[in-house]
Amino acid sequence: xxxxLQEIVSLAEQCRCGNNHHNIxxxxxxxxxDAWELLVAYLQNKQYKTVAIxxxxxxxxxxxxQLCDMLEKASVRYTVCLVQPDENGDVIADERSIxxxxxxxxxxVDAMIAVGAGTIHDITRFSxxxxxIPFISVPTAPSVDGxxxxxxxxxxxxxxxxxxxxxxxxxxxxxxxxxxxxxSMIATGFGDMAAKYTSLVDWQFAHFxxxxxxxxxxxxxxxxxxxxxVDHIEEISAREEKGIHVLMNAVLQSGIAxxxxxxxxxxxxxxxxxxxxxxxxxxxxKKRQVLHGMKVGVSTPIIIERYQRVFLPMLNHLxxxxxxxxxxxxxxxxxxxxxxQEQLQSLPSPAQFRAMIEKVGGAVAPEQLGIDxxxxxxxxxxxxxxRSNRFTILYFLNELVL
Ligand SMILES: NC(=O)C1=CN([C@@H]2O[C@H](COP(=O)(O)OP(=O)(O)OC[C@H]3O[C@@H](n4cnc5c(N)ncnc54)[C@H](OP(=O)(O)O)[C@@H]3O)[C@@H](O)[C@H]2O)C=CC1
Ligand SMILES: O=C(CO)COP(=O)(O)O
Numbered sequence: 001x002x003x004x005l006q007e008i009v010s011l012a013e014q015c016r017c018g019n020n021h022h023n024i025x026x027x028x029x030x031x032x033x034d035a036w037e038l039l040v041a042y043l044q045n046k047q048y049k050t051v052a053i054x055x056x057x058x059x060x061x062x063x064x065x066q067l068c069d070m071l072e073k074a075s076v077r078y079t080v081c082l083v084q085p086d087e088n089g090d091v092i093a094d095e096r097s098i099x100x101x102x103x104x105x106x107x108x109v110d111a112m113i114a115v116g117a118g119t120i121h122d123i124t125r126f127s128x129x130x131x132x133i134p135f136i137s138v139p140t141a142p143s144v145d146g147x148x149x150x151x152x153x154x155x156x157x158x159x160x161x162x163x164x165x166x167x168x169x170x171x172x173x174x175x176x177x178x179x180x181x182x183x184s185m186i187a188t189g190f191g192d193m194a195a196k197y198t199s200l201v202d203w204q205f206a207h208f209x210x211x212x213x214x215x216x217x218x219x220x221x222x223x224x225x226x227x228x229x230v231d232h233i234e235e236i237s238a239r240e241e242k243g244i245h246v247l248m249n250a251v252l253q254s255g256i257a258x259x260x261x262x263x264x265x266x267x268x269x270x271x272x273x274x275x276x277x278x279x280x281x282x283x284x285x286k287k288r289q290v291l292h293g294m295k296v297g298v299s300t301p302i303i304i305e306r307y308q309r310v311f312l313p314m315l316n317h318l319x320x321x322x323x324x325x326x327x328x329x330x331x332x333x334x335x336x337x338x339x340x341q342e343q344l345q346s347l348p349s350p351a352q353f354r355a356m357i358e359k360v361g362g363a364v365a366p367e368q369l370g371i372d373x374x375x376x377x378x379x380x381x382x383x384x385x386x387r388s389n390r391f392t393i394l395y396f397l398n399e400l401v402l
Pocket of ligand 1: 056057058059091116118122140141143146147149151152153177180181182185192258264291293
């Protein structure tokens with residue numbers, strides 16, 4: 001992190017933005033080569049009698065096995081639940097996975113340990129929350145910013161909804177495991193962070209236009225994380241240890257930013273809504289899933305293009321508009337137009353954005369992910385409705401202008 005956990009906790013307490021900040025329950029956060037030893041010591045210090053490891057076949061092989069060996073040596077009792085893939089071969093954070101975890105976890109375990117990437121974390125976050133026990137995070141790749149957040153984006157009856165649950169009480173990321181994670185997972189972590197270019201603009205827009213809660217300190221935390229990734233793109237793309245460390249720090253800090261707000265406001269705007277829409281469509285068509293960060297790496301330049309090509313000229317000619325039905329919203333827009341002109345002009349161009357994603361090994365065009373133009377166009381028209389409490393620029397363009 002740019003700031004240490006203690007610094008962030010302290011700065012969050014000092015913040016006077018007027019929002020009800022959520023507490024940060026994370027007691028210890030470690031990214032190191034001795035993460036297993038520190039995790040065992042943490043469990044012993046907590047005097048936990050039994051813990052439940054939640055993983056799947058891939059993440060158990062990547063980290064779970066080693067962790068179990070360490071727990072055995074330290075005489076810490078544990079159970080293992082390996083979440084099963086669906087008929088397409090994907091492990092999904094949905095009703096079936098949650099029920100499997102609840103069925104295979106005894107009521108007397110003291111804590112769950114999520115050993116995996118974003119999906120395993122969201123399944124564990126929600127299941128442990130419902131069992132009223134804490135969970136500990138063991139990320140196996142720096143692939144998303146969800147490890148430290150409290151929201152669990154879940155697929156419920158085919159619809160992706162984010163349920164606020166709980167953040168981990170501690171996090172232990174082993175550098176060897178992170179460095180060995182597939183290259184695609186590094187690209188996705190970078191993609192999820194680069195998506196903050198547009199999510200942060202959408203968040204400010206929602207605040208100015210629809211009074212959604214906003215905090216400058218949380219904005220700064222997210223922006224710092226984005227900047228750290230962009231500044232270290234060389235080390236990240238080369239998968240140097242330093243680059244992996246920077247990326248992991250960044251995703252953790254961005255997750256804490258969401259946690260402080262109790263919502264994903266800073267981290268998820270129209271670009272995420274497009275990605276969620278594509279994910280749901282793939283589920284409907286029974287197609288293999290595409291990594292979250294790959295999708296947002298592709299959707300973000302599409303949103304930048306839409307905002308710079310359609311919204312920016314509109315801001316430049318606001319005075320020429322005749323009175324519209326929702327005049328109060330247009331008045332607000334006039335009052336803040338200069339700010340958003342500057343914001344949109346300062347974004348990287350779609351080509352510059354795609355060059356960064358290409359450099360880290362990510363996809364840059366929808367067709368590379370099996371997403372056709374019809375789906376892109378449909379999502380641009382409809383995806384803003386997935387999160388009714390987010391007044392994004394895309395929402396504005398679709399509902400109040402076009
Ligand atoms: N809570 C929040 O705030 C956030 C949640 N998310 C959510 O996270 C999910 C995406 O998570 P993401 O991390 O991209 O992907 P997944 O957790 O779905 O994992 C993707 C793949 O990586 C494999 N894998 C993970 N670590 C390793 C490793 N070290 N070695 C080998 N294989 C590995 C997994 O295997 P296997 O499938 O077998 O596990 C899987 O094939 C989405 O549902 C998204 O909505 C995203 C951002 C924020
Ligand atoms: O993916 C996220 C942040 O990267 C959060 O997604 P939601 O907006 O669905 O909670």
